[in-house]
Amino acid sequence: MIELCGPMILYGFWRSSATWRARIALGLKGCSYQYRPINLAAGEQDLDHYRAKNPMGQVPLLELTEQDGRTVRIAQSLVIAEYLDERFAGTPLLPSDRVGRAQVRQLAETINSGIQPLANTSVRAFVRENLGGDDNAWCAHWIARGLEAVESMVRATSGRFAFGDAPTLADICIVPQLYHARRFGVDLRRFPTLTAIERACQSLDPFSLTRPEFQIDAPGDQR
Amino acid sequence: MIELCGPMILYGFWRSSATWRARIALGLKGCSYQYRPINLAAGEQDLDHYRAKNPMGQVPLLELTEQDGRTVRIAQSLVIAEYLDERFAGTPLLPSDRVGRAQVRQLAETINSGIQPLANTSVRAFVRENLGGDDNAWCAHWIARGLEAVESMVRATSGRFAFGDAPTLADICIVPQLYHARRFGVDLRRFPTLTAIERACQSLDPFSLTRPEFQIDAPGDQR
Numbered sequence: 368m369i370e371l372c373g374p375m376i377l378y379g380f381w382r383s384s385a386t387w388r389a390r391i392a393l394g395l396k397g398c399s400y401q402y403r404p405i406n407l408a409a410g411e412q413d414l415d416h417y418r419a420k421n422p423m424g425q426v427p428l429l430e431l432t433e434q435d436g437r438t439v440r441i442a443q444s445l446v447i448a449e450y451l452d453e454r455f456a457g458t459p460l461l462p463s464d465r466v467g468r469a470q471v472r473q474l475a476e477t478i479n480s481g482i483q484p485l486a487n488t489s490v491r492a493f494v495r496e497n498l499g500g501d502d503n504a505w506c507a508h509w510i511a512r513g514l515e516a517v518e519s520m521v522r523a524t525s526g527r528f529a530f531g532d533a534p535t536l537a538d539i540c541i542v543p544q545l546y547h548a549r550r551f552g553v554d555l556r557r558f559p560t561l562t563a564i565e566r567a568c569q570s571l572d573p574f575s576l577t578r579p580e581f582q583i584d585a586p587g588d589q590r
Numbered sequence: 591m592i593e594l595c596g597p598m599i600l601y602g603f604w605r606s607s608a609t610w611r612a613r614i615a616l617g618l619k620g621c622s623y624q625y626r627p628i629n630l631a632a633g634e635q636d637l638d639h640y641r642a643k644n645p646m647g648q649v650p651l652l653e654l655t656e657q658d659g660r661t662v663r664i665a666q667s668l669v670i671a672e673y674l675d676e677r678f679a680g681t682p683l684l685p686s687d688r689v690g691r692a693q694v695r696q697l698a699e700t701i702n703s704g705i706q707p708l709a710n711t712s713v714r715a716f717v718r719e720n721l722g723g724d725d726n727a728w729c730a731h732w733i734a735r736g737l738e739a740v741e742s743m744v745r746a747t748s749g750r751f752a753f754g755d756a757p758t759l760a761d762i763c764i765v766p767q768l769y770h771a772r773r774f775g776v777d778l779r780r781f782p783t784l785t786a787i788e789r790a791c792q793s794l795d796p797f798s799l800t801r802p803e804f805q806i807d808a809p810g811d812q813r
Contacts, residue, residue, distance in 0.1 A: 494721070
């Protein structure tokens with residue numbers, strides 16, 4: 368059933384790439400929401416009141432009211448996107464055929480489980496503090512390795528966007544991942560298909576208006 | 591459309607928890623398949639002929655023929671499960687209501703992206719060889735941390751299985767993750783709900799007959 372969006376709260380962090388994915392998905396589905404910053408740099412994700420909402424202590428988390436009045440909390444950006452796509456009208460986030468859906472989900476999941484978990488806040492802190500490693504070099508290594516695979520995969524499916532000529536869940540993951548790649552100094556000239564897709568996405572408001580530096584919790588010098 | 595399964599090839603590794611997920615999903619959907627071992631311990635995932643099939647160099651990978659005759663390759667265990675669930679009859683891998691689907695996907699994704707990527711072969715090798723870290727302790731840390739969150743989440747949804755009284759995609763992820771946790775010495779007494787779910791799953795052939803030690807590529811002393 369397709370319906371209008373009710374009031375929703377998105378818990379997130381301005382620089383979190385997974386939170387940005389949720390913002391893009393909400394934008395493509397035409398959903399308005401209230402944004403509640405959880406300061407990952409200050410450890411707010413580990414405070415009891417947030418852990419009670421999301422035991423994993425990660426962002427994003429979407430809190431909403433279902434039609435029967437229940438309060439529902441959904442963690443994990445790809446799960447949020449699938450839920451929004453099942454419930455609301457707006458841009459479809461997945462293709463209409465099952466092979467296309469598998470290809471888009473594979474691109475999204477390669478970023479979501481193959482790249483991003485290795486570069487998140489708690490892993491970086493562990494590499495730096497417990498192993499004495501260079502966590503920026505660590506992130507750059509895994510991001511470059513993963514993007515090589517995504518660049519290779521996306522050549523088989525892309526048109527103007529990652530899958531044909533309309534944005535999907537794959538683009539929702541690619542754009543924040545390239546932002547993160549730049550932050551860690553990864554040379555993006557090796558990924559011409561991905562950067563062309565990024566340029567196409569930047570022409571759409573749900574991508575361009577949700578950028579990290581536009582968020583209320585971004586430091587002033589970033590805005 | 592629901593149809594009978596055609597010939598399928600599953601590329602995997604006996605001890606890979608993500609490959610085990612795919613075996614359980616294939617079993618629950620009643621699909622037969624040919625199993626082709628990719629020896630992760632010997633680096634076969636990085637050979638050109640396999641990278642040509644899966645640029646990420648990971649297992650599992652499912653190769654199958656679509657109704658129109660196309661050869662389709664799907665990487666990422668959760669994507670494989672969603673595809674099988676959309677295409678074939680057998681046990682539904684997701685609940686019929688959208689909130690239930692989100693809850694099951696959240697449990698699955700917390701394991702798939704929150705735990706397993708940190709304990710995979712290439713990450714363990716990097717921790718050991720490039721950072722001089724104890725990769726077994728590294729794995730135990732992330733598995734225990736993630737399972738704490740999953741145990742907390744699953745208390746809200748479980749019956750006999752992770753979501754009510756029938757197996758779903760969440761159970762498909764939980765059982766191999768507990769196997770992996772034991773391998774790295776994680777104390778599972780802290781997770782009574784998860785271990786009760788594991789016992790319920792072990793009564794079902796798609797879980798019990800797909801165990802790592804029963805695979806053709808398992809070392810003789812494991813079988």
